[in-house]
Amino acid sequence: MKKSNVVMLAAAILPLALFIFPLWNITLEAPQYPIPLGMNIHINDFTDAHPHDIKNINLMNHYVGMKYIPEAIPEFKIFPAGIIATTILGLLIAFKGNYKWFLGWFILMCVLSAAGLYDFYLWEHDYGHNLDPKAIMKFTNPDGSIMGFQPPLFGSKDILNFRAHSYPRLGALFLGLGIAASFIAYLMGKKNHKKAMST
Amino acid sequence: MKNIFKACFALSFLTIAFVSCNNSDSSKSNGALTSSAAEKVYVAPGEHDEFYAFVSGGFSGQLSVYGLPSGRLFKVIPVFSQDAEKAWGYNEETKPMLNTSHGFVPWDDSHHPDISQTAGEIDGRYVFINGNNTPRIAKIDLTTFETTEIIEVPNSAGNHSSSFVTENTEYVVAGTRFSVPVPQRDMSIKDYKGNFKGALSFISVDPENGRMDMKFQVMMPGFNYDLSHPGRGKSHGWFFFTTYNSEEAHSLLEVNASQNDKDFIAAINWKKIEEYVNNGGGTMMPANYAHNVYDEHTHTATSTMKKEVRVVNPTEVPGAVYLLPTPKSPHGCDVDPSGEYIVGNGKLSANLTVHSFTKMIDAIENEKFDGDAYGIPILKFEDVLAGTVEQPGLGPLHTEFDGKGNAYTTFFISSEVVKWKLGTWEVIDRKPTYYSVGHLMIPGGNSQKPFGKYVLAMNKITKDRYLPTGPEVTQSAQLYDITGEKMELLLDFPTVGEPHYAAGCPADLIKPRSKKIFKLEENKHEYAALSEADTKVVRNGNEVHVYMTMIRSHFAPDNIEGIKVGDKVYFHITNLEQDYDVPHGVSMIGANTSELLIMPGQTETFVWEPKQVGVWPFYCTDFCSALHQEMQGYVRVSPRNSNIDLSWSLGED
Numbered sequence: 001m002k003k004s005n006v007v008m009l010a011a012a013i014l015p016l017a018l019f020i021f022p023l024w025n026i027t028l029e030a031p032q033y034p035i036p037l038g039m040n041i042h043i044n045d046f047t048d049a050h051p052h053d054i055k056n057i058n059l060m061n062h063y064v065g066m067k068y069i070p071e072a073i074p075e076f077k078i079f080p081a082g083i084i085a086t087t088i089l090g091l092l093i094a095f096k097g098n099y100k101w102f103l104g105w106f107i108l109m110c111v112l113s114a115a116g117l118y119d120f121y122l123w124e125h126d127y128g129h130n131l132d133p134k135a136i137m138k139f140t141n142p143d144g145s146i147m148g149f150q151p152p153l154f155g156s157k158d159i160l161n162f163r164a165h166s167y168p169r170l171g172a173l174f175l176g177l178g179i180a181a182s183f184i185a186y187l188m189g190k191k192n193h194k195k196a197m198s199t
Numbered sequence: 200m201k202n203i204f205k206a207c208f209a210l211s212f213l214t215i216a217f218v219s220c221n222n223s224d225s226s227k228s229n230g231a232l233t234s235s236a237a238e239k240v241y242v243a244p245g246e247h248d249e250f251y252a253f254v255s256g257g258f259s260g261q262l263s264v265y266g267l268p269s270g271r272l273f274k275v276i277p278v279f280s281q282d283a284e285k286a287w288g289y290n291e292e293t294k295p296m297l298n299t300s301h302g303f304v305p306w307d308d309s310h311h312p313d314i315s316q317t318a319g320e321i322d323g324r325y326v327f328i329n330g331n332n333t334p335r336i337a338k339i340d341l342t343t344f345e346t347t348e349i350i351e352v353p354n355s356a357g358n359h360s361s362s363f364v365t366e367n368t369e370y371v372v373a374g375t376r377f378s379v380p381v382p383q384r385d386m387s388i389k390d391y392k393g394n395f396k397g398a399l400s401f402i403s404v405d406p407e408n409g410r411m412d413m414k415f416q417v418m419m420p421g422f423n424y425d426l427s428h429p430g431r432g433k434s435h436g437w438f439f440f441t442t443y444n445s446e447e448a449h450s451l452l453e454v455n456a457s458q459n460d461k462d463f464i465a466a467i468n469w470k471k472i473e474e475y476v477n478n479g480g481g482t483m484m485p486a487n488y489a490h491n492v493y494d495e496h497t498h499t500a501t502s503t504m505k506k507e508v509r510v511v512n513p514t515e516v517p518g519a520v521y522l523l524p525t526p527k528s529p530h531g532c533d534v535d536p537s538g539e540y541i542v543g544n545g546k547l548s549a550n551l552t553v554h555s556f557t558k559m560i561d562a563i564e565n566e567k568f569d570g571d572a573y574g575i576p577i578l579k580f581e582d583v584l585a586g587t588v589e590q591p592g593l594g595p596l597h598t599e600f601d602g603k604g605n606a607y608t609t610f611f612i613s614s615e616v617v618k619w620k621l622g623t624w625e626v627i628d629r630k631p632t633y634y635s636v637g638h639l640m641i642p643g644g645n646s647q648k649p650f651g652k653y654v655l656a657m658n659k660i661t662k663d664r665y666l667p668t669g670p671e672v673t674q675s676a677q678l679y680d681i682t683g684e685k686m687e688l689l690l691d692f693p694t695v696g697e698p699h700y701a702a703g704c705p706a707d708l709i710k711p712r713s714k715k716i717f718k719l720e721e722n723k724h725e726y727a728a729l730s731e732a733d734t735k736v737v738r739n740g741n742e743v744h745v746y747m748t749m750i751r752s753h754f755a756p757d758n759i760e761g762i763k764v765g766d767k768v769y770f771h772i773t774n775l776e777q778d779y780d781v782p783h784g785v786s787m788i789g790a791n792t793s794e795l796l797i798m799p800g801q802t803e804t805f806v807w808e809p810k811q812v813g814v815w816p817f818y819c820t821d822f823c824s825a826l827h828q829e830m831q832g833y834v835r836v837s838p839r840n841s842n843i844d845l846s847w848s849l850g851e852d
Binding site for chain 2: 035051052055063136
């Protein structure tokens with residue numbers, strides 16, 4: 001087996017780590033929470049960073065009329081299926097395909113990841129803006145519009161008394177490594193191909 | 200003239216400079232002294248103390264939890280007392296904890312806390328404490344800091360030589376101060392001598408779940424068994440009790456019990472008696488005593504009346520019990536970390552007597568006896584004496600050890616703590632106490648491994664030491680640094696109730712295991728509503744059970760109708776929170792009981808018997824959240840003969 005195909009094989013397998021490690025994490029810090037509240041986002045589940053964190057986030061958020069974080073969302077079915085499908089595709093390519101297919105897989109993964117991030121953004125936006133009209137506390141921005149409580153997509157942000165942090169976790173790292181590896185495989189494959197052509 | 204004026208001015212200036220310089224000097228040196236003591240007890244905001252101290256409340260029946268070295272009070276744990284703040288002894292769940300053979304006894308005199316041990320070292324699992332008046336032993340669980348078990352001690356009165364634990368917490372031991380007829384019967388007090396008995400109780404502690412059981416009682420002669428401590432290390436397997444009133448007086452004891460030149464320390468080989476009992480020895484005698492257990496999962500206590508107890512006549516177990524003559528009504532009975540020295544603090548003696556365990560064993564083996572008392576061999580004073588601390592002070596009461604070869608004894612009459620050396624018996628230092636010290640405590644002092652950094656002196660009198668508060672002034676403890684050759688007084692701090700004795704240990708032993716919440720899924724309370732969907736109101740004759748929940752910031756249900764005058768309404772309320780430090784309270788107007796203070800995941804019950812027609816509010820009593828003031832509800836009470844059906848709701852218009 002060619003070196004580039006071995007790298008492609010690794011690229012296809014690496015995203016499977018998403019089934020073990022969380023993809024993303026949102027952490028909320030406040031003076032009353034010396035141990036911050038945190039939620040891990042997996043491709044198939046939301047989990048507490050510490051026991052009962054999601055319940056306690058919901059309790060906090062109900063004051064401003066935010067919906068409860070759902071037990072399940074459709075994405076929990078779609079994302080795992082997508083990962084399994086792309087991994088199988090990646091494996092087929094690693095065994096059968098040439099470097100051009102590697103690039104194809106790389107582009108596919110980039111597009112799908114971007115779509116996933118956009119979906120995450122939409123959910124966050126709805127979660128932060130689609131507020132109960134009977135909310136206990138209503139806040140407005142300086143311009144008079146209703147204040148939203150959307151956590152950042154990436155990075156840190158102050159939301160009332162909380163400081164919210166939103167960062168990728170180990171699962172996302174493995175996914176990123178997989179995608180990068182497929183591109184490296186493509187470059188290696190291309191180089192080999194050129195060498196083969198020249199000799 | 201001008202020059203004179205100038206000179207005067209210069210002189211006065213110099214004087215002022217000199218004086219103020221002097222002033223600043225003296226204030227500086229005072230400041231330096233004060234600040235060094237202050238620095239030693241200063242625990243910065245947000246920082247934690249190095250030690251926990253569990254200080255008994257005496258006649259308050261409680262146990263208070265302090266931090267050392269700061270002397271800050273964290274919690275007052277109700278043990279033998281009702282506590283309206285925590286509903287302890289008021290709510291339906293904890294009332295059975297105060298049940299006794301005499302019925303509900305909501306008070307006692309709590310004296311001697313002792314922390315459980317493993318292999319001779321403090322393990323921080325439980326604190327045991329005795330109720331002196333209606334003899335009881337309580338166990339406090341140090342994951343919840345709540346009293347979880349109380350066992351009544353039969354055949355006992357003035358449960359004072361208690362509640363000390365053996366090296367592996369095999370037993371918590373309770374000795375009677377007042378001898379009584381056993382079994383209790385109608386007889387003349389004048390027939391005390393030879394007829395009254397002193398019961399020394401050995402309560403086994405289950406190594407797994409800590410459950411207490413009255414294993415056996417040794418029926419000793421009718422002396423007063425004052426204090427006790429276990430043997431440790433080489434003397435593990437023995438227990439030592441001081442006695443006074445070996446005269447067996449029954450009246451005017453201050454004179455009549457102070458006649459004998461020497462009383463005794465009773466040495467009990469409990470291992471030998473345990474073996475005897477395990478082989479069927481002793482007799483089961485009829486008895487009646489309460490055993491109350493609080494279950495952390497049902498959040499409910501049950502009281503069981505036990506009907507018999509195993510008693511052992513000490514003369515039936517050869518080699519199990521000996522008497523060590525000890526001068527003048529000894530009070531404290533303290534064993535050093537090595538287990539070799541047994542200090543008898545003869546409270547009316549000018550000297551402090553120390554016995555040697557090795558010498559005692561030697562005297563027993565060579566049968567060097569000096570008669571007997573009711574068949575119990577008496578050893579010769581000279582044969583067991585290790586040494587005497589000569590004229591250390593007046594009125595010795597208690598001794599603790601620092602683990603570095605030094606002992607610290609309190610002197611009640613001369614009001615001081617005296618440091619002396621084990622083996623050489625020389626006095627090293629003495630420091631006054633303010634005033635009239637009783638017990639003292641070194642963290643881990645009753646174990647093989649004391650943490651000899653501080654000694655805490657617990658005083659009986661404070662007089663002018665604090666701002667006055669009328670005729671009744673605060674009780675007090677004092678903290679001394681004992682790391683140097685000389686002791687240094689660092690801090691006075693007030694205590695809750697009379698601090699008889701205390702037990703201390705490094706905070707790290709307890710802190711990591713302290714529970715934050717009760718898990719809702721583990722709540723097995725009979726009347727728990729584990730979600731708002733489970734809430735309901737059920738009528739059974741004139742008994743009404745409300746299955747209610749509370750979470751920030753509402754009760755469910757919060758509107759109830761169909762209650763009638765004459766009903767007995769049980770509010771069973773579950774706190775659905777699962778976050779640290781989010782208790783909710785609840786109280787109902789006119790309820791003849793205390794509030795409830797319910798921890799996350801816990802269920803508690805109060806009873807309300809409405810006597811007046813109307814609409815009556817209830818509310819959350821613990822400021823729980825930004826919407827705490829909104830956390831309230833109404834109950835409609837209709838006339839006795841009304842036919843309004845029960846209904847309940849939350850959030851309906």
